[in-house]
Structure formats: structure tokens, C-alpha cells
Amino acid sequence: MHVENLEKLYKMAEKEIYALKDFTYTFTKGKFYAITGHSGSGKSTLIRILGLIDRPSKGNYLFNNQDVTKLNDDELSDIRNKEIGFIFQEFYLESEMKAYENVMLPMLINPEINKDEREQRALQLLELVQLKERANHFPKQLSGGEQQRICLARALANNPNYILADEPTGNLDTANEEIVFNILKKLSTEGKCVIVVSHSKYVLKYADYVLNLKDGKLEQSNELK
Amino acid sequence: MLLKSFYRKRTTKIYLIIFTLIFIALYMVIFGKSYYRKYINESFEGSYITFTLPKDKDFPKLEGVTNLQEVVNLDNYFLLSNSSFNLDNYEILISPFYNDSKMMEAVQERLAKLGIDTSLYNFEFSDEVYTNNFFYANPFTYSILDNQINSNDNTYVGKLYDWIDFEEFISELEGELGTEIDCLIMADAMQYIDIYHGFNIFLYLLLFLFVILSIISIVNVLIDEKKTNFLYRIIGYSSKQKRLIVISKLLSLLVFSLLLGTISSLILKVIFKW
Structure with missing residues (x-):
């Protein structure tokens, strides 16, 4: 993932607000990136642009060496489905689907995973996040930590190379926070690129790089030993 | 799986029951009309x-x-x-x-x-x-x-x-x-012609009710689906695929309730020998 001079401009009435400005960076596979900064510093905007949910107002974005700024909705959706796994603070789970069905959801439109494999794969992923025994539970029957782990399993459904997380532990207690970060760290060591926006100080314990944003600009970028 | 989860919703179950009841009522009116049409025409046999x-x-x-x-x-x-x-x-x-x-x-x-x-x-x-x-x-x-x-x-x-x-x-x-x-x-069935026309009033009322309820249920399903738009977007569903899912859900609701209504009406017809 390589972004260059990224800009995101919001026009509100007569005012122009830069949520992101002159952001240039390269994210590589096998690394854990922590993005920090105050509220309104542009962290979530960056994650949404990196995840192809929003388009930048200006700048270049190469995803797997492909310029994604000119792709249409179908093409972007296809990349999101196969290459990117998302985790958000608000979970975004289908309330009327069981845990394993929620995990299967991204697989339904991925022709590379056939129908018979889906359920088995979902159960394997639930095992990875230590929730196999809760596979048949609905989200409302699960705790916040468990719901977030379901989201994590769902993010891995199509074995994406990139995991993007926006405050994934914002609603979790310390124990669950640790479980989530441990799994994310493990995924990065297995070769995935993990980018986490977080206010939590614990994230620095797991991250390889920390990027600090201020007023939409990259203020500092450090490699953590 | 998507349809299964749609039918787990309480509101979907309510819509299903209401639409099925409307379809049963429509069938009853149609059966009634057909019965009286046959009866009236038989009584006019010598005319x-x-x-x-x-x-x-x-x-x-x-x-x-x-x-x-x-x-x-x-x-x-x-x-x-x-x-x-x-x-x-x-x-x-x-x-x-x-x-x-x-x-x-x-x-x-x-x-x-x-x-x-x-x-x-x-x-x-x-x-x-x-x-x-x-x-x-x-x-x-x-x-x-x-x-x-x-x-x-x-x-x-x-x-x-x-x-x-x-x-x-x-x-x-x-x-x-x-x-x-x-x-x-x-013929001595003149009074039944009025009853037959009475069925028409019921029929129009039911059709009106059906249209109103269809609009209400479509709007409510669309509002519900809007809440999950972001979820489907992040897991890679395109706008086209999402629209297709919503249309499939609405169509299935109508087809399923029509099917239930038809089967129930036929059972009632057999039981009561209409």
C-alpha cells in the first residue's frame, strides 16, 4: 500500500476543512502499524481511504501496485472483499445472523471459496479467536469482547493481506483488548499488514511502527523496537 | 443465509402474517365471487x-x-x-x-x-x-x-x-x-347479484389495503437495510449487490406470503367444501 500526497477535503457551507493533507507513506505486509493522534486528527479518514471506503480528494494510491483512484464501485468492492479485512469499534454485525453466519458473510460473494468450504472455514476462524463454542449464538447473546472477536474472524474470512482496524478495542475491557491485540500481532507476524487506529497505550506494545497524525498531517513516524 | 436472517426478524414475521392474511382474504372473496357467479348462472339456466x-x-x-x-x-x-x-x-x-x-x-x-x-x-x-x-x-x-x-x-x-x-x-x-x-x-337469484357485487367492494378494499401495506413494508425494509449498508460495504458488497439483496428479500416476502395464502385458502376450501 503506497499513498502519496493524499488529501481529503470536506466542504461545509462556505468553509473548507482538510481531514487529511499531504499524507505520504508506504505500508508493507508483515508489519503492525499503529496510528495515533487526537480526535479529529484524520486517523479514521485515513483508514477509510486506505480501506477504499472513501476516495481521496487528491493524491495517488497504489494498492498492490495498482492505481485504485480510478476504479469503479464494483472493482473497489471486489478488492475490499478479497484483500482487506475491517474491524471497527461499533462491531457492525448482522443482529439476526449467528456468529458463524456473520463470519461467512464476506465469503458468500467470493467465488474462490466454494459453498461447502464456507461453514468449515468460518468455524476454523472462530476457533482462532477462541469462540468456536459460541458459533451458534446471535450477537446479542455475546459480550462486547466476544462480538469484537467475531468481527476479527469475519475480517479474516477471505484471508486478506491487509487488516484495518479503527479503535478495535474502544469498547473492550483490558483482558479482551489484550486478546484482540495478540491476535492482530500474530497475523502481522504471519505476513499480513495490520494497521490499527487506537487511543490505547497498549497498542504501542504490539506495533512495529507508530504514525502520529495532527490536523490531518503526518506529524511523526517511528519504528518501535 | 441472507434470506434466513431476514425471516428471523420480528418485523418480517409480522409482514409475512399480514400479507398471508390479506392473500387468504383475497382468495376467500375470489372463491365467494366464483361460487355466486356459478350459482347465479345456474339459476338463469332457463332464461x-x-x-x-x-x-x-x-x-x-x-x-x-x-x-x-x-x-x-x-x-x-x-x-x-x-x-x-x-x-x-x-x-x-x-x-x-x-x-x-x-x-x-x-x-x-x-x-x-x-x-x-x-x-x-x-x-x-x-x-x-x-x-x-x-x-x-x-x-x-x-x-x-x-x-x-x-x-x-x-x-x-x-x-x-x-x-x-x-x-x-x-x-x-x-x-x-x-x-x-x-x-x-x-330465475329467482336476483338478490344474489347484489351479494356478488358486494364481493367486489371487498375485493377493492383488500387490494387497497394490500397496496398500502406493501408501501409501508417496502419503506420499513428499506430503512432497516439502510442501517446495514456500511456493514455490507466494508465486507466488499457493491451497491449493485446490496440492491439485489434488498429486492430479493422483498420479492421473497411477497412470493412466500402468496404461497402460504394460496395453500391455506385451498385447505380452507377443501375443509369447508366451498
Whole structure:
């Protein structure tokens, strides 16, 4: 993932607000990136642009060496489905689907995973996040930590190379926070690129790089030993 | 899986029940209409229409009129030249409506006045459908009578496929033919025509209710689906795929409730022998 001079401009009435400005960076596979900064510093905007949910107002974005700024909705959706796994603070789970069905959801439109494999794969992923025994539970029957782990399993459904997380532990207690970060760290060591926006100080314990944003600009970028 | 989760929602179950009930009610009204239509038409079995047209006018082919036949008008009696009754030569059938010997004599007298040797014919009372003012004659009889009667008009008798709204139908037919149509009603089902039309009011009410509920349920499903738009977006569903999912859900709701409504109505029809 390589972004260059990224800009995101919001026009509100007569005012122009830069949520992101002159952001240039390269994210590589096998690394854990922590993005920090105050509220309104542009962290979530960056994650949404990196995840192809929003388009930048200006700048270049190469995803797997492909310029994604000119792709249409179908093409972007296809990349999101196969290459990117998302985790958000608000979970975004289908309330009327069981845990394993929620995990299967991204697989339904991925022709590379056939129908018979889906359920088995979902159960394997639930095992990875230590929730196999809760596979048949609905989200409302699960705790916040468990719901977030379901989201994590769902993010891995199509074995994406990139995991993007926006405050994934914002609603979790310390124990669950640790479980989530441990799994994310493990995924990065297995070769995935993990980018986490977080206010939590614990994230620095797991991250390889920390990027600090201020007023939409990259203020500092450090490699953590 | 997507449809399964849709049907787990409480609101979907409520819509399903409401739509099924509406479909059952619609079927009941349709069954009721069909029952009364059949009943009314059966009770009109002995009724007929008759009209005359100039002889040079082609035999009319009229929509909605059945058993239309050219007849010989003999005062208040019609001689039918209809071979479909399979009459043997020298056989004359008289309507059971006139099942008395005086009528038999009256018919014989009238034929004799036309120069027909009535001793050659068998006269019988018939159970055939025309039960008023009719007797039937074979083609041979007809040809004799045709020569005897000097008229510029042909007379026709016929029945209607459907006697509901017959007054409007006949009035339209009069306009089409440019002649007056006499209608002889042999039925005691006039009051059921009002009941039949009452079903129409129910039908329109139910259709109105169906349209209103469809709009409400579509709007509510769309609002519900909007809440999950972001979820589907992050896991890679395109706008097109999301729209397709919503359409499939709405269609399945209608098809499923129609199916349930149809099966339930048929079961009710069998149980209550409607």
C-alpha cells in the first residue's frame, strides 16, 4: 500500500476543512502499524481511504501496485472483499445472523471459496479467536469482547493481506483488548499488514511502527523496537 | 443465509402474517365471487334473449352469447331448427312449462293452420333447457314453416354466458345490433347479484389495503437495510449487490406470503367444501 500526497477535503457551507493533507507513506505486509493522534486528527479518514471506503480528494494510491483512484464501485468492492479485512469499534454485525453466519458473510460473494468450504472455514476462524463454542449464538447473546472477536474472524474470512482496524478495542475491557491485540500481532507476524487506529497505550506494545497524525498531517513516524 | 436472517426478524414475521392474511382474504372473496357467479348462472339456466334482424343482415356472431340460433317466430312460440337436439323427423318437442293437453292441442292447431299435416308428427313434452314459450321442431319442419311464413325478418334466440350484469350487457348488445332485445328471465337469484357485487367492494378494499401495506413494508425494509449498508460495504458488497439483496428479500416476502395464502385458502376450501 503506497499513498502519496493524499488529501481529503470536506466542504461545509462556505468553509473548507482538510481531514487529511499531504499524507505520504508506504505500508508493507508483515508489519503492525499503529496510528495515533487526537480526535479529529484524520486517523479514521485515513483508514477509510486506505480501506477504499472513501476516495481521496487528491493524491495517488497504489494498492498492490495498482492505481485504485480510478476504479469503479464494483472493482473497489471486489478488492475490499478479497484483500482487506475491517474491524471497527461499533462491531457492525448482522443482529439476526449467528456468529458463524456473520463470519461467512464476506465469503458468500467470493467465488474462490466454494459453498461447502464456507461453514468449515468460518468455524476454523472462530476457533482462532477462541469462540468456536459460541458459533451458534446471535450477537446479542455475546459480550462486547466476544462480538469484537467475531468481527476479527469475519475480517479474516477471505484471508486478506491487509487488516484495518479503527479503535478495535474502544469498547473492550483490558483482558479482551489484550486478546484482540495478540491476535492482530500474530497475523502481522504471519505476513499480513495490520494497521490499527487506537487511543490505547497498549497498542504501542504490539506495533512495529507508530504514525502520529495532527490536523490531518503526518506529524511523526517511528519504528518501535 | 441472507434470506434466513431476514425471516428471523420480528418485523418480517409480522409482514409475512399480514400479507398471508390479506392473500387468504383475497382468495376467500375470489372463491365467494366464483361460487355466486356459478350459482347465479345456474339459476338463469332457463332464461334466454330473443331479437329480430332483417333477413339480409348476416347471422351475427356475438361475444358473450351462447346457443344463438335462428328460429321461426310463430306468434308467441319459436320453432327451433337446431339439429343439435338430435330430433328425429316428424318429432316435435314441447316445453314442459306447457305440460298440459290443452297446450298440446293449441300447438297442433297452430301448425294445422299453417298447412302442416300434424298426424305425421309425434308430439312430446321435453325436459330440454328452454322452458318457456318454446317447442322444438326438426329441420324438416322448419323448412316447411319457413315457406309458410312471409316475413322480412329473422328471429334469433340465445343464452348469455354470464347473466351477471345482464341488463348492461343487453343494452350494449342492443346498441351493437341496432335492434331491441327481449329478455325472458326464469330465475329467482336476483338478490344474489347484489351479494356478488358486494364481493367486489371487498375485493377493492383488500387490494387497497394490500397496496398500502406493501408501501409501508417496502419503506420499513428499506430503512432497516439502510442501517446495514456500511456493514455490507466494508465486507466488499457493491451497491449493485446490496440492491439485489434488498429486492430479493422483498420479492421473497411477497412470493412466500402468496404461497402460504394460496395453500391455506385451498385447505380452507377443501375443509369447508366451498
